[in-house]
Amino acid sequence: MRYVFVAGALALGSLPGLASAQDSITVASTTSTEQSGLFGHILPVFKDKTGIEVRVIAQGTGQALDTGRRGDVDVVFVHAKAAEEEFVKEGSGIGRKEVMYNDFVIVGPGEDPAGIKGGNDAVAALKKISAAKAVFASRGDDSGTHKAELALWEKAGINPSGEWYRELGTGMGPTLNTSSQMLAYTLTDRATWLSFDNKGALEVVVEGDSKLFNQYGVILVNPGKHSHVKAKQGRAFIDWLVSKDGQNAIAEYKINGQQLFFPNAAETQ
Structure with a gap:
């Protein structure tokens, strides 16, 4: 699912006092940075400082990197470090820099059919979800969150499949909506979860595992x-x-x- 967020009055770029087309860039970024409201907060600050408009195409990380490979954007701002490093190694991008982090959490229905509530071991939780055949909603969209989820299943030694494992092919917000309707477990970045209004019976059931660390570059x-x-x-x-x-x-x-993202550029450069 593709979202487009346009910062500022782009159609009015020719009017006095507004940035020209030359003073604008297009950034491919993740649905989490858009749906959490981060861009709505920081882009006006950047424009006030520089006069540069930023157009954001919000996609899963895999799609965003492919958009960059095609040269359809000027910058990519995503969260899947191994894929980002490959993007640079192959020559599609230059000068990767780390910007901020937050974490992933597993959310699920309060009744907790897999019995994982209160845990801090994501791999153990996925093993219990699989054993119970409790419904799990996967983004299934090659996003950074989807890549992180697949890495956790691999650590658990499980190739998830069957009626209980639902691959949706949607962004984080729609996946949470579906999870709320189906009373399913899912993996989400905390920022989108905090900004999500339709939680229904869902709640955070597993958090605090170092394997849930979520770095943006x-x-x-x-x-x-x-x-x-x-x-x-x-x-x-x-x-x-x-x-x-x-x-x-x-x-x-x-x-x-509640702070949604934690800057760490100075610690990582």
């Missing part, structure tokens, strides 16, 4: 492969994200007093 699409990439403006966005101002803007974004 940003990469400039290689202008050597795609000459139309706006490298100067793209680098300005990347540099701002990892600067003190950008990191502060990320840290300041909260829902109901």
